[in-house]
Amino acid sequence: AGGHATFNPEPMAPFIDAFVIGEGEDVIHEILDTFRDWKAQSVSRDDLLHALLNIPGVYIPRFYRPHYHPDGTLRLMERLTEAAPPVIHKRILGRLPPPPTRPIVPSIDVVHNRIAIEIMRGCTRGCRFCHAGMVTRPVRERSVEEILSAIQEALKNTGYEEVALLSLSSSDYSQITHLVERVSHEATRQHLVISLPSLRIETVSVELMERLKGKRQSSSFTLAPEAATDRMRAVINKPIETGQLLETARAIFQHGWSKIKLYFMIGHPTETIEDVRAIAEVSRQVLAEGRRLIGHRASLHLGVSTFVPKPHTPFQWLPCDTPEQIQNKQRALLDALRGSGIKINWTDPRETLLEAWLSRGDRRLAEVIYNAWTLGAKFDAWHDHFDYEKWMTAFQMANLDPAFYTHRQRSLDEVFPWDHISPGVRKAYLQQEYLNSLQGILRLDCRRQCYACGILPTYKELRRKYPGPHWKCPEVPVHARA
Numbered sequence: 138a139g140g141h142a143t144f145n146p147e148p149m150a151p152f153i154d155a156f157v158i159g160e161g162e163d164v165i166h167e168i169l170d171t172f173r174d175w176k177a178q179s180v181s182r183d184d185l186l187h188a189l190l191n192i193p194g195v196y197i198p199r200f201y202r203p204h205y206h207p208d209g210t211l212r213l214m215e216r217l218t219e220a221a222p223p224v225i226h227k228r229i230l231g232r233l234p235p236p237p238t239r240p241i242v243p244s245i246d247v248v249h250n251r252i253a254i255e256i257m258r259g260c261t262r263g264c265r266f267c268h269a270g271m272v273t274r275p276v277r278e279r280s281v282e283e284i285l286s287a288i289q290e291a292l293k294n295t296g297y298e299e300v301a302l303l304s305l306s307s308s309d310y311s312q313i314t315h316l317v318e319r320v321s322h323e324a325t326r327q328h329l330v331i332s333l334p335s336l337r338i339e340t341v342s343v344e345l346m347e348r349l350k351g352k353r354q355s356s357s358f359t360l361a362p363e364a365a366t367d368r369m370r371a372v373i374n375k376p377i378e379t380g381q382l383l384e385t386a387r388a389i390f391q392h393g394w395s396k397i398k399l400y401f402m403i404g405h406p407t408e409t410i411e412d413v414r415a416i417a418e419v420s421r422q423v424l425a426e427g428r429r430l431i432g433h434r435a436s437l438h439l440g441v442s443t444f445v446p447k448p449h450t451p452f453q454w455l456p457c458d459t460p461e462q463i464q465n466k467q468r469a470l471l472d473a474l475r476g477s478g479i480k481i482n483w484t485d486p487r488e489t490l491l492e493a494w495l496s497r498g499d500r501r502l503a504e505v506i507y508n509a510w511t512l513g514a515k516f517d518a519w520h521d522h523f524d525y526e527k528w529m530t531a532f533q534m535a536n537l538d539p540a541f542y543t544h545r546q547r548s549l550d551e552v553f554p555w556d557h558i559s560p561g562v563r564k565a566y567l568q569q570e571y572l573n574s575l576q577g578i579l580r581l582d583c584r585r586q587c588y589a590c591g592i593l594p595t596y597k598e599l600r601r602k603y604p605g606p607h608w609k610c611p612e613v614p615v616h617a618r619a
């Protein structure tokens with residue numbers, strides 16, 4: 138099982154024998170070697186699972202048994218064998234390997250019909266809602282040369298004419314200007330279309346995109362402010378002043394783009410209806426800038442999703458909004474946008490609930506998933522296939538209250554179903570970040586000042602083994618103690 142879901146594997150744990158927590162091919166090779174040895178010896182399946190326990194980063198759910206308090210919260214995750222590690226730390230790579238350059242090329246038109254090259258992994262910005270930002274630490278970069286040669290190799294292997302340079306925060310790639318210069322040169326020479334998503338809201342981003350403009354340039358430019366008031370931005374630790382947003386919007390319209398897409402979230406912790414209305418206010422200001430500069434060609438599209446607290450983030454203790462609260466906020470936003478000419482789309486509050494149940498679910502949710510499936514729930518991520526009632530029935534059949542997983546404030550000392558899985562970031566750090574959010578205390582880019590999130594002590598040997606600037610946590614000298 139891949140992807141970020143493995144950082145809370147519990148809802149799927151009863152269905153799956155082994156999870157790999159983290160990244161890298163090494164762990165896969167170790168699993169295959171263990172499997173091969175097991176096959177050769179023809180011993181029992183249980184022996185194989187016991188052997189897999191010796192591989193760091195492998196989680197075997199059947200060797201852990203949850204015990205619950207009468208109120209339904211987790212009391213203890215009992216280890217059923219001494220060999221099962223109390224905590225499964227994610228595997229990480231000290232240095233990213235060269236990017237894959239021989240992807241499968243589909244024979245039909247697909248959404249991501251292009252080469253994807255990951256330029257760096259991890260993010261140092263510390264947005265408090267962001268699961269990816271917490272679980273993919275530390276930041277590790279690929280070199281410009283490595284990226285360029287991967288692009289050439291992948292172009293040769295696939296015949297694609299589009300390349301996406303991916304990361305969680307492309308503007309933070311330390312060589313971004315140099316990279317864009319070199320890539321844009323190639324793009325002009327080979328008539329390529331290059332996309333660089335996840336840029337910060339600053340005019341420099343517009344200049345970078347300008348350099349990458351090809352003949353088939355998209356007419357829209359995407360920005361993700363996520364919140365519209367300074368207070369809310371301090372809570373989520375994504376401080377972007379409205380003035381900076383407007384300045385960036387002006388630069389975008391002046392450089393020839395006619396459409397801006399803005400991504401916001403509603404349902405942030407401590408959010409008021411004024412914070413929601415401010416989204417409309419800021420959006421109107423952005424569109425007004427466009428109309429002033431390029432007239433009615435300027436358009437604005439809002440994507441407004443609903444915040445769902447995620448495990449291993451500073452907001453993991455918080456309830457999420459009820460469907461009624463979300464609907465009220467959506468209505469308020471729609472009212473405030475009336476007559477503005479701004480297009481908006483958002484997520485169905487009931488679909489948000491499904492994401493919320495699964496994100497912070499425990500092992501008992503497996504029964505709900507199974508029940509829903511037997512009732513016919515399939516392809517739930519597709520709006521027209523999602524059937525809320527089936528999930529409600531599935532909860533009833535399992536005798537579980539869905540609100541327990543979604544609308545409950547967790548106490549600071551609650552044991553979570555995912556506490557025995559570690560992405561390297563300490564729970565105490567997340568807790569401090571949660572308390573900081575309530576006071577609106579900002580924690581800026583940790584490349585400038587390390588906030589001791591836990592990554593370095595967990596991976597200090599690896600950091601020592603891979604010194605140098607490609608890894609953005611501080612160096613650990615050879616003589617340093619833990």
Ligand code: SF4
Nearest residue numbers: 583587588590593610
């Ligand atoms: S150890 Fe320090 S620099 Fe590294 S990710 Fe954590 S806070 Fe950032």
